[in-house]
Amino acid sequence: MKSQRALLALAITAGLLALSGCKPSDQAAPEASAPAEDADAFVARVNQTVKDTTPELTSAAWLGATYINKDTQRLESLANERWLAKNNEFIAQAKTYDAEGLSAPTARAIHLLKTSSSLPAPRDPAKLKELTEITSRLGATYGAGKWCVDGKDCKDIGQVSEILADTEGSSYEQMKAAWEGWHTIAQPMRKDYERFVELTNEGAREMGFANTGEVWRAGYDMTPADFQTEADRLWGQVQPLYEQLQCYTRGKLEEKYGEQGSIDGMIPAHLTGNLWQQDWGNLWPLLQPYEGVGSLDVTGALKKQRDAILADLVSKAGGMGKLTASQQVEIERQADLEMATRMTKLAESFYTGLGMPALPESFYTESQLVQPRDRDVVCHASAWPMDTVGEDVRIKMCIKPNEEELTTIYHELGHIYYYLAYKDQAPVFQNGAHDGFHEAIGDTIVLSMTPEYLASIGLVDKPAVSEEAVINGQMRMALAKVAFLPFGLMIDRWRWGVFDGSITPDKYNQAWWELKAKYQGVAPAGGARGEEFFDAGAKYHVPGNTPYTRYFLSHVLQFQFYKSLCDASGHTGPLYTCNFANNPEAGKRYWAMMQRGASQPWQQTLKELTGGEQMDASAVLEYFAPLQSWLEEQNKGKTCGWEAAKS
Ligand code: ASP
Ligand code: SER
Ligand code: ZN
Numbered sequence: 001m002k003s004q005r006a007l008l009a010l011a012i013t014a015g016l017l018a019l020s021g022c023k024p025s026d027q028a029a030p031e032a033s034a035p036a037e038d039a040d041a042f043v044a045r046v047n048q049t050v051k052d053t054t055p056e057l058t059s060a061a062w063l064g065a066t067y068i069n070k071d072t073q074r075l076e077s078l079a080n081e082r083w084l085a086k087n088n089e090f091i092a093q094a095k096t097y098d099a100e101g102l103s104a105p106t107a108r109a110i111h112l113l114k115t116s117s118s119l120p121a122p123r124d125p126a127k128l129k130e131l132t133e134i135t136s137r138l139g140a141t142y143g144a145g146k147w148c149v150d151g152k153d154c155k156d157i158g159q160v161s162e163i164l165a166d167t168e169g170s171s172y173e174q175m176k177a178a179w180e181g182w183h184t185i186a187q188p189m190r191k192d193y194e195r196f197v198e199l200t201n202e203g204a205r206e207m208g209f210a211n212t213g214e215v216w217r218a219g220y221d222m223t224p225a226d227f228q229t230e231a232d233r234l235w236g237q238v239q240p241l242y243e244q245l246q247c248y249t250r251g252k253l254e255e256k257y258g259e260q261g262s263i264d265g266m267i268p269a270h271l272t273g274n275l276w277q278q279d280w281g282n283l284w285p286l287l288q289p290y291e292g293v294g295s296l297d298v299t300g301a302l303k304k305q306r307d308a309i310l311a312d313l314v315s316k317a318g319g320m321g322k323l324t325a326s327q328q329v330e331i332e333r334q335a336d337l338e339m340a341t342r343m344t345k346l347a348e349s350f351y352t353g354l355g356m357p358a359l360p361e362s363f364y365t366e367s368q369l370v371q372p373r374d375r376d377v378v379c380h381a382s383a384w385p386m387d388t389v390g391e392d393v394r395i396k397m398c399i400k401p402n403e404e405e406l407t408t409i410y411h412e413l414g415h416i417y418y419y420l421a422y423k424d425q426a427p428v429f430q431n432g433a434h435d436g437f438h439e440a441i442g443d444t445i446v447l448s449m450t451p452e453y454l455a456s457i458g459l460v461d462k463p464a465v466s467e468e469a470v471i472n473g474q475m476r477m478a479l480a481k482v483a484f485l486p487f488g489l490m491i492d493r494w495r496w497g498v499f500d501g502s503i504t505p506d507k508y509n510q511a512w513w514e515l516k517a518k519y520q521g522v523a524p525a526g527g528a529r530g531e532e533f534f535d536a537g538a539k540y541h542v543p544g545n546t547p548y549t550r551y552f553l554s555h556v557l558q559f560q561f562y563k564s565l566c567d568a569s570g571h572t573g574p575l576y577t578c579n580f581a582n583n584p585e586a587g588k589r590y591w592a593m594m595q596r597g598a599s600q601p602w603q604q605t606l607k608e609l610t611g612g613e614q615m616d617a618s619a620v621l622e623y624f625a626p627l628q629s630w631l632e633e634q635n636k637g638k639t640c641g642w643e644a645a646k647s
Helices: 004-010 039-066 070-094 104-115 125-143 157-165 172-207 212-217 224-261 281-287 298-316 325-353 361-366 403-421 435-447 451-456 467-481 484-500 505-520 549-568 584-595 602-610 618-623 625-635
Strands: 147-149 152-155 382-385 393-396
Touching: 039 070, 039 104, 039 125, 039 382, 039 393, 070 104, 070 125, 070 172, 125 172, 147 172, 152 157, 157 172, 172 212, 172 484, 172 505, 212 224, 212 484, 224 281, 224 484, 224 549, 224 618, 224 625, 281 403, 281 467, 298 325, 298 403, 325 403, 361 393, 382 403, 393 403, 403 435, 403 584, 435 467, 435 549, 435 584, 467 484, 467 625, 484 505, 484 549, 549 584, 549 602, 549 618, 584 602, 618 625
Parallel strands: none
Antiparallel strands: 147 152, 382 393
């Protein structure tokens, strides 16, 4: 994700000028008589204020996420409170202008102000204060969350994830305990979340919307209702592909775990190698179609490199035996940091290979690449624009040497390069064309990480060329990209329902699992999880208040971007074989698209890159066509699907 707390504080996310179709707030008559300040001057003042305020706000948020304690939470929520109060004034004033007669950039800026906020905030100062305090507390509770047994033996998210990731080494019961253990961290969030919903909904109503979910859906240059239909349409395109993958995976789990391998046709939640069942890459040993055909063991290669770095450091220090216990800890940390830096430079080299600039020196000194040992931090990966001039950009991660983390770095650098590309836009336009664009920049590059590319950077051997190798390569990508699709959709189906009141607090958990069942076909082992749990809160973006539909959109858009960049690079042959690394033409076109930021409707920006104005999953289907046929063949004779999907 990109830095959400900073950006939600700025309340300027990807909202767009409705050139066609009105949004609720546009229909409302101007609130007061003609304002004293003319619109151009107003927008200039807003831009100047955002520019002046950003460094302080982002520093407070950065501290809140990298040193979790009472003081940083206080400073972070106070900074947010001040900004949101100011922003509410801007929104109120923005509503007094009549769009007619304004210059296009001014009209667009005013529109963005009226419609773009992931955290609509109430005007009442006491309620605003309460909201920002809750927001900070929820984020901190997640970041510091640990699974403890009898108050001892506490494990953080990295340690829990390792148990789940080791789908060969951990037992069914160990994985179940780890999965359940992590979900205990969210139980204390429930009351806060309930109140959070009331408070932000009040802010949304004051902005002229029905609820916060409607504000989120308003940022796509179409009505909130049309947006919802659009998301459904895209899901309809890819659903059959997901169902084939789900069916195949379930079958393999049944082979391995017998009756415990599935639950009414659904996949047990603790068995996918991932806490949220959103990325199944860790099931590779089980799901690999053709063993021994071209090794794609990127994780193994990365771990080896890290061990070699450590061995080198230790030998330079005269051997482990020469070191005190604390020196041993320090040398391990040094090895982790060196490895994380190496992985980050690898990702950077993809971008510079496309002709994009080198990262500023400060990126490496200011970023958090590895988990500090002495304090709680939010380990969830993020990318931060600390100012509006492109001088201070950072990522915050707890990098470990494995494939998922490597691709996450490529993802985060996508945000960073987007920030750098649009830094000369006015501050209110410094954003993605829509939020799905922001999430798709780096992932498009991940699609270019083909076996050939991985071999070129020394992570896998020269790839095999055969039909089997194609299917292996496709499966590797599908476990990340196809498995994700229904998850990308269901999170906000839940939150939209929570915000519009159709999901009431006494049904929070029930509704969560109904949606998990319907879209993903996954279920908790051990029967229904009651309302004493708050399982949504165990996923970062819920306590972190980051809208999630953006990731679903990104998983469609990135295939469209990829296809266009492949065309630009002169690629011929099947789409999935394309790797546009080091291609200047692809780089030029991508950068030009990124420079637009949010200065124009996303449809226009999409058209400039791809020639079309619609999001469309046909590139996903084209990419995965060989795998889809292969899966259908494998699944022949099985009854695929599950009951909950029909409702
Ligand atoms: N890139 C991810 C996200 O956008 C971060 C992660 O997967 O850890 O939230
Ligand atoms: N980065 C997002 C997440 O962690 C989507 O992959 O959920
Ligand atoms: Zn992201």
